[in-house]
Amino acid sequence: MEPELQALMRYFPYESLRREQRKVMLAAYRAMAEGRDALIEAASGVGKTIAVLTAAMPFVEDGHRVVYLTRTHAEIDKVVEEVARMAELGHPVRAVMVRGKSGLCLNPLASGLPPGLLDEFCSLAKSVGMCSLSAAGTRLAPFNFTSRELVEACREARACPYEVLMSHLAEGDVVVMTYNYLVDGELRERVLRPAMSADKAPIVVMDEAHNVQELLHSADSVKVSLADVRRAVEVLRAELPRARLTRALASLARSLARAASLLSSGRTSVPLSVSAPLESLEAARSALAEAARARLPEGPAAVRPLLHLRSILRLLERSVREGHAVVLSREGGELRMEAFNPNPLRLRGAVRRRRALVAMSATLSSVEFYSEILGARDPIVKRVPSPYVRNAAFLIYTGLDTSFKSRGDELYESVVELISDVDAHLPSGHSMVVFVPSAEFLSELLVRGLVYRVGRAVLVNPPPGELGENVVLVSVLGGRLSEGVDLRVSLCLIVGVPYARPDYKVMAVMREYSSVFPGRARRYAYVLPAVRRAIQASGRLLRGPRDRGVVVFADRRYLRLLRYFPRWLAAHVRAVRRREELLKAVALFPYGSPRWPP
Structure with a gap:
């Protein structure tokens, strides 16, 4: 065992370290030790979060703060829970999450308002004496609290959860927040800058960093x-x-x-x-x-x-x-x-003062693009394959073309029949998820009776906590079911390539990319975002060692796009042309026991 790894293992809160976690941990540690940046493309389910947090702990003990950026609030709680596990080993590490007032506000008047209006309501209610909650007079310290734990503790202490968080922001060793605090200029100045203003330069971690391209505009x-x-x-x-x-x-x-x-x-x-x-x-x-x-x-x-x-x-x-x-x-x-703002370089200076930046995702291609938009310094590039890739069959079904010019009654009817056939050949007890390119595409399938033409119950865009057993989940590529959640399915059917419709925003981005990335604009602004959405959706199937199943990319255009897939995945994909061949592969795959309950 490498000396660095041996020293890091005292922070690691689990009994065993996977080979893939070891690779992520050492790449992140090397970047932090050398004052460089790291771009890590590691498959879903590897355990990237705890690997990078473990790598950062010696630097936290030396006075460096970790600023950890995620896409969703659920992912914030996961990071806090991992830090809490390390603290239980006796390491004095404190995580503070940053959340907006939505989901935290205890004022009963706020329950009648949409989340987006809570900031406006809060200042108004305080100005007229209709909210007396604050952080004053409470000794509550929100270290290593998930959002639910914080709300309950503040309810008991009669304190404002948001103000409690903000009053302890400078005391956190690991400060966790969503990307909104990076891309929104006002939030960046009000929250992110203070979080990064410790005496020693912070370590910045960007989890699911593929989201940066979509969010920065x-x-x-x-x-x-x-x-x-x-x-x-x-x-x-x-x-x-x-x-x-x-x-x-x-x-x-x-x-x-x-x-x-x-x-x-x-x-x-x-x-x-x-x-x-x-x-x-x-x-x-x-x-x-x-x-x-x-x-x-x-x-x-x-x-x-x-x-x-x-x-x-x-x-x-x-x-x-x-x-x-x-x-x-x-x-x-x-x-x-x-x-x-279509400028792809507008965030390069947002985290200029840092000891290291670690950007990681299952889909961080092209790394050259991310290196440029993040202003990465002599980056360490590490690609880590999925340890579970052999537990699945990855197929490109070439008997379908869902391009805009092909869309019409015949195509939509063919897709409904394909979903029905795959459902009929998937063994009983197993669930499947179907992803389609857009909400309009989904509406066309529903109009044609999709819900009534499959044997299993069909759930359209269900909340992640209400997925059910032996069902067909249906959602849009890029939607809430397509990344960051464990769907407990045995088959993932990705229908079509989720290219953005060439509207005003897409064309403005293409023009800007043409000047910044000459010769690469279409690939960076149009092709790679579509491929990333599809790959992220495929990752809903393999989340752990028990997972087995089939992933189908149902569109012949994926044959041309295979060169943009992560290398570890592209090597395991095979094409099938006839529907009978596809259905045979679905029926004969050795799924094992259904994944419900978890």
Whole structure:
């Protein structure tokens, strides 16, 4: 055993260290020891989180803080739980998670508001004495608390969970937060910068780092309810004498409605022109705050439209100040306004002061691209294959082409038949998941009776905690079931290649990439994101040593895209042309016992 590994094992909280974890741990430790960065492509289920945390512990003891970035709040809790296990071994390491007020707020008035409005509500409620919760007077220290544990402890102490977290941020050895605190300029200055301001340069860990490309183009976003916007304008028109201000807001409401109608005609995103000067936006936000303050005693429903419009104006104000474009898009039936920036290099300086940066994911190709957008310094590149790859059959079914030009009644009917046939050939007791390219594609399958044409119960986009046994799960590639969750399925059917529709945002990104990455723009901005979504979805099947099953990439275009797959995976993929050959492979695979219950 290497001397470095032997020294690190005293921090490792499990009895055995997998070979793949050893590789991740040593690569991360080497980067930290040499003051370099590391790009680690390691398959799902390897155990990357605890390997990197273990590698960081000698540096934590030497005064370096770990700033750990994840995609979801569930992943934050996993990191905190791993740190708690190391603390149970007697190591004095303290994790502090960072979360927004959504999911933490204990004020009963907040329960009637959408999560996106809690920041606006919080400052308003405190200003009128309708929230007395704070961190003052409590001795509660939120170290190694998951979000649920923190909320319960603060409920008992009658303290504000958010303020308790913020008041102890500088005391954490490991500070865990989502990528929002990196890509959002305001949050970066308010939270990430202080977390990185210890005397010694921090170690930055980017988990599921493939998400950086998608997230870096969105500086901020809010959901848009046209009904709430109209109601807020009517309230201001009735209560404020400033006709010029209310006319401007009414004009904004009409612009949003026109943009929404364009989205209804088939577009997926449209740009919005912000003509109002910064002073007018600030004045309008102030007027909305006054109106909301007066109405707050009437309850959340009375202030919701005002807070909603105020959050929209805040995004517009930031976009004007920071030079972002404003885009309206439709996601799963919801309108969303976004402060959009197509520059792929805008985050390079965000974590300039660091001892090391460790970026890791199951799909970190091309590493050259990530090295450039993150500004990696002499990076150590490590590729770690899945230890479970031989537990699955990976197939490309070439009897299907789901490209945009091929879509129509015949294709959608063929896909429904394919799902039905695969379901019929999967042994009883086993579950399967079907991923499709888009919400529109999924709607076409449902219209054609997908739910009634398979033998198992069909669950469409179920919450991760309500998956069931012997079922067919159906979701969209890139959606909430396609990464970071264990679905306990025995077959993963990936229908189509999830290329983004070439809308305003995609074309703006392509133009920007063409100037930054000449000759590589289409590959970096269009092809690789689609391949990553498919590979991430395929990772829902192999999560541990007990997992066995079949992964099917159902689209002939995957034959050309195979060169962009992780090397460890590409070597195990084989093509099947005929449907009978595919169904035979599904029926005869040695699945073993079903994975339910876990």
